[in-house]
Every structure is written in C-alpha cells, then in structure tokens.
Amino acid sequence: MQKIYNSAAEALEGVLTDDILIAAGGFGLCGIPELLLAAIRDAGAKNLTFASNNAGVDDFGIGILLQTKQVKKMISSYVGENAEFMRQYLSGELELEFTPQGTLAERMRAGGCGIPGFYTKTGVGTVIADGKESKMFNGEEYILEEGLFADLSIVKAWKADDTGNLVFRKTARNFNPPAAMCGKVCIAEVEEIVPRGSLDPDTIHLPGIYVHRIVQGTHEKRIEQRTTRKREDA
Amino acid sequence: MAWDRNQMAARAAQELEDGMYVNLGIGIPTLVANYVGDKDITLQSENGMLGMGPFPFEGDEDPDLINAGKQTITELSRTAYFDSATSFGMIRGGKIAAAILGAMEVAENGDLANWMIPGKLVKGMGGAMDLVAGVGRVVVVMDHTNKHGDSKVLKSCTLPLTGKGVVDRIITNLGVLDVVDGGLRIVECADGVTEEELRAATQATLV
Numbered sequence: 001m002q003k004i005y006n007s008a009a010e011a012l013e014g015v016l017t018d019d020i021l022i023a024a025g026g027f028g029l030c031g032i033p034e035l036l037l038a039a040i041r042d043a044g045a046k047n048l049t050f051a052s053n054n055a056g057v058d059d060f061g062i063g064i065l066l067q068t069k070q071v072k073k074m075i076s077s078y079v080g081e082n083a084e085f086m087r088q089y090l091s092g093e094l095e096l097e098f099t100p101q102g103t104l105a106e107r108m109r110a111g112g113c114g115i116p117g118f119y120t121k122t123g124v125g126t127v128i129a130d131g132k133e134s135k136m137f138n139g140e141e142y143i144l145e146e147g148l149f150a151d152l153s154i155v156k157a158w159k160a161d162d163t164g165n166l167v168f169r170k171t172a173r174n175f176n177p178p179a180a181m182c183g184k185v186c187i188a189e190v191e192e193i194v195p196r197g198s199l200d201p202d203t204i205h206l207p208g209i210y211v212h213r214i215v216q217g218t219h220e221k222r223i224e225q226r227t228t229r230k231r232e233d234a
Numbered sequence: 235m236a237w238d239r240n241q242m243a244a245r246a247a248q249e250l251e252d253g254m255y256v257n258l259g260i261g262i263p264t265l266v267a268n269y270v271g272d273k274d275i276t277l278q279s280e281n282g283m284l285g286m287g288p289f290p291f292e293g294d295e296d297p298d299l300i301n302a303g304k305q306t307i308t309e310l311s312r313t314a315y316f317d318s319a320t321s322f323g324m325i326r327g328g329k330i331a332a333a334i335l336g337a338m339e340v341a342e343n344g345d346l347a348n349w350m351i352p353g354k355l356v357k358g359m360g361g362a363m364d365l366v367a368g369v370g371r372v373v374v375v376m377d378h379t380n381k382h383g384d385s386k387v388l389k390s391c392t393l394p395l396t397g398k399g400v401v402d403r404i405i406t407n408l409g410v411l412d413v414v415d416g417g418l419r420i421v422e423c424a425d426g427v428t429e430e431e432l433r434a435a436t437q438a439t440l441v
Contacts, residue, residue: 027281027318028304030297053318080357089356098356101280102322102364109319120326121367125345125398128363158298170315172298174282177317205317221297227305228292 003164003214008039008189011213015152015185016045019072023108023150023183024052024062025176028081029224031168032061033154035189035217040154041065051075051108051148051182053101053175055085060222069093075148077101081224100128103145105178110147112181112210117146153183156219157206160190161199164208177206187213235426236378236407244269245424246334246375246405255284257325257365259335260303262375266334276312278330280361282321285313302361322361326368333369335362337376337401339391342438344401344413346374347393359396366397378406378435385437387411387418408432417441 005011022040026032037056040048041064048071055074056063065071066084073095079085088094099107100122110118119142123129133144155176158169166188168176180186193216237245239262247269250256257278258266267277267288277286279301286301287308295306324330339347346366349359366372379385387404403421404411409432410421417439423432433440 028300030281030300030304076358078358078360080355086355098358100359100363101318101361102326102368105318105322106326122326122364124367126363126395128359168315168317170296170298170309171279171282171300173315173317175318178319223295223297223306224300224304225306226295227289227307228295229289231291 003212004162004193005213005215008035008215008217009042011187011215012036012039012043015187016040016043018045019047020045020151021049021051023148023153023179024050025155025174025179026061027053027171027174029056029061029222031156031172031174031176032056033156033189034061034219035215036154036187037062037064041068041070044070046070047072049073049075051104051150051179053077053104055079055082057081057224058084066094073097075099075104077104098128105175107145107148108175108178108182111149112178115147117144119143120145148182150183151185153180153186155180155186155188157188157190159192159194159199160188160211160214161194161196161208162214163196164188164211164214165199165204166190166206166208166211167199167203168205173205180206180210185212186210187215189215189217191219192216235424237424238407240265241425242375242405242407245410246373247271249332249334249373249403250275254331255329257330257333257369259333259362261336263334263336264303266375278321278324279307280321280325280365282316282318283309283313285310287313322364325361325364328368328370330369332371332373333365334373334375335365337374337386339386339388339393340374340376340401340404341388341391342413342417343390344399345391346372346396346401347391348396350394352394362396366400371402372400373403373405374401375405378408385435387436387438389438408435411436414441
C-alpha cells in the first residue's frame with residue numbers, strides 16, 4: 001500500500017471536508033504539523049473542530065486557520081499567546097472546550113485504543129466536573145471523561161519509513177502519538193522519509209499501523225520563547 | 235523584611251529530597267532548580283521529558299527541545315523523552331513525588347485557585363489540574379498578599395478552583411504554612427517577619 005504523498009495538499013484529498021473533528025499534535029509551536037495546517041487553510045475547509053493542546057499564535061500553527069475563520073471549536077488546555085483567538089472567543093464566534101492537558105492526552109489515547117470513557121481524579125471539585133458523571137473508587141471521587149474519536153489526525157514526526165513507522169525528536173513528540181492514534185485517518189508530515197529497514201525496529205515510537213498517509217517537507221519550526229544563558233556563565 | 239523571590243525559591247528547594255522526581259511550575263517555582271545543590275533531583279517537564287537541563291548557550295537553541303513554558307532548554311545525561319499521554323500517566327499515576335507551583339489563592343482546606351479570573355482573559359489550566367490531582371505532594375510558592383495588600387491565604391477560595399483539598403504546604407514571602415485538620419499551621423516565619431505580622435496578613439484560620 002502506497003502511503004507516501006507528494007504534498008500536504010495531496011495528502012488531504014478525500015479526507016478533509018467541512019464540519020469534521022481534527023486531532024492535531026504539537027505543544028505550543030513545538031512539533032506541530034505546520035505544512036498540513038497551511039494546506040488546510042489553502043483548501044478552505046470550514047466549521048472545523050480541533051482537538052489540540054494549544055491554538056498556535058496569530059500567524060503560525062492553528063492561528064492561521066483562526067485568521068481565516070475556518071475553526072468552529074477548539075478542544076484545548078491552554079490558549080494564551082493568541083490575540084485573534086481571544087477576540088473570536090469573547091465575541092462568541094468560536095467555541096472552546098477547556099480540557100486539562102493530561103485529560104486531553106488520555107482522551108486521545110483512549111479513543112485510539114477503543115476506550116469510550118475513563119475515570120480520572122483530574123478536575124474533581126472544579127468547573128471541569130460540571131455535568132460529568134462521578135464515581136467513588138477506594139473512597140476517592142473520580143469523574144468520567146470520554147475518549148476522543150477524530151475524523152482526521154494530523155501529526156508531525158522527525159522520520160518515517162514508507163510503511164508509516166514514525167520516529168519523533170526530543171520534546172517534539174508530545175501530543176503527536178496520542179493524536180495520531182485517535183483518528184480514522186492519520187496523516188503524518190515528516191522531515192525525512194527513509195527506506196524501509198533503515199529505522200531500528202526497537203526505536204520506533206509509533207508503529208505505521210496508525211499512519212495512513214505520509215508527506216515529507218521543509219519545516220520552519222518556529223521557537224516561541226527563545227531562552228539562553230551566556231557562555232561566560234559556564 | 236520578608237523573603238524575596240530567590241529566597242522563597244531557596245526555601246522551596248528544601249522541600250526536595252534526594253532521588254525525587256519533581257515538576258516545577260512557571261515563575262518563582264522555576265527558580266527552585268537553582269537551589270537544589272548536591273541533591274539528586276530529576277525535573278519533569280510535562281510536555282514529555284524527564285531530566286530537564288538549563289537554558290542552552292546562545293546559538294544552541296533547538297526548536298524541538300522546550301519546557302512546559304515553551305522556553306528553549308537542554309537535555310542531561312539522564313534525560314528521557316516520551317509522549318504527552320505517558321507524561322500525564324506518570325503524573326496521574328502518582329509517580330511524580332512533588333509539584334511546586336504558583337497560585338492566585340489558597341484556602342485553609344487545601345483548595346487551590348491558579349488558572350482563571352472570571353471576566354478576565356482566560357488562557358486555560360494547561361496541566362495544572364492534572365498535576366495537583368496526581369502528584370504525591372503539592373507545594374505552593376506565592377506572595378502572601380496581592381498587589382492591593384489583600385491576603386491570598388484565605389478561609390475559602392473566591393476564584394474557580396484548580397483542585398479541591400490538594401495543597402500540602404504554602405511558602406510565601408512571609409513564611410511557611412502547612413494545611414492541617416481545621417486550618418493552617420505556621421511552620422516558620424520568613425527572616426525578619428514576626429508571627430504577628432504573618433497572622434495579620436493571613437485570612438485563613440490558623441491552628
């Protein structure tokens with residue numbers, strides 16, 4: 001089965017439509033599927049719901065789809081650093097479902113594993129618990145959270161082989177594996193596609209069973225907070 | 235007289251014991267890393283890393299290597315990377331011994347509010363709700379009063395909660411308090427702060 005596509009736009013053909021739920025990998029601007037986000041903007045799909053930890057910044061990441069008003073709803077844990085997001089949210093144009101970061105990751109992982117719900121202590125006694133079923137286990141209260149089942153997953157990896165086995169790099173792994181797992185179709189954009197057999201099978205982070213389409217490209221990889229120390233300090 | 239930011243961080247570092255895996259929040263808690271001394275502490279960054287190193291030298295920044303505050307950092311010889319589900323699995327699963335984090339309000343029953351002020355800009359809770367619900371011990375480091383001089387150590391929180399009954403210890407510029415049955419207990423006063431001053435700045439019940 002041929003999984004390699006020539007461009008992000010080609011990889012989205014037939015799977016990107018209006019009104020779908022898209023799970024996106026990335027944390028802040030680190031490890032985000034920037035090529036696929038740009039291609040989604042260019043394709044013009046509307047009324048999209050994104051499950052993504054963050055919403056990018058005004059001119060990068062999911063922020064570019066907010067500029068074009070293609071996003072109906074965000075399922076996220078943290079949406080600071082984005083003025084256009086705040087404007088649309090406060091004016092009622094954009095829906096927001098705050099989900100604690102670990103609960104969001106587990107909702108994705110659970111969805112990918114065929115688990116429709118799980119109990120967690122996270123959010124008990126807070127607004128997050130409002131309207132959710134709760135249950136006592138060993139004398140402690142837990143709330144029911146639901147698995148996420150996305151129509152489409154878009155993720156960024158470092159390397160792929162042609163069968164879709166993925167390797168991530170450092171903290172750019174973050175939400176990418178759970179986001180990849182919870183989609184009916186997963187598209188991975190990578191920095192390099194290598195011949196099968198050249199990745200050590202023991203070091204593959206996400207098996208190709210979760211990855212249906214692959215596209216290689218050049219990434220800007222923007223840094224959100226550039227923090228350094230002076231060499232004299234060493 | 236009271237503790238400054240660095241003195242609060244240094245006091246918070248005393249909470250850490252050799253061998254601990256610890257998560258440090260943004261702000262003053264980040265400074266705690268400067269005061270661990272010879273103790274063997276592994277810092278977790280909840281975006282998917284154990285063994286967080288210092289900021290990189292100028293020119294060595296790597297966009298694939300950031301902390302939970304989105305700042306560029308470095309790795310150490312002990313570093314391990316993992317995905318977000320695994321990261322919060324170890325948090326929710328109680329594997330992280332302690333979290334040191336900032337707060338807007340803390341109540342005498344251990345309630346913590348640090349993520350939202352209604353009517354103001356809402357950014358989100360990030361991983362804070364997961365951390366306070368999951369880690370072994372929650373230590374709050376914050377100023378004792380807000381910029382209007384009102385106590386942040388309250389009988390009950392007025393802001394939306396991050397966690398209910400989750401705080402174990404509070405370290406402020408005025409001293410150290412523990413959450414115990416019936417209220418808060420003064421553990422120590424900051425340098426140059428009297429117990430009367432600490433009591434006067436505290437709205438919560440002291441026992």
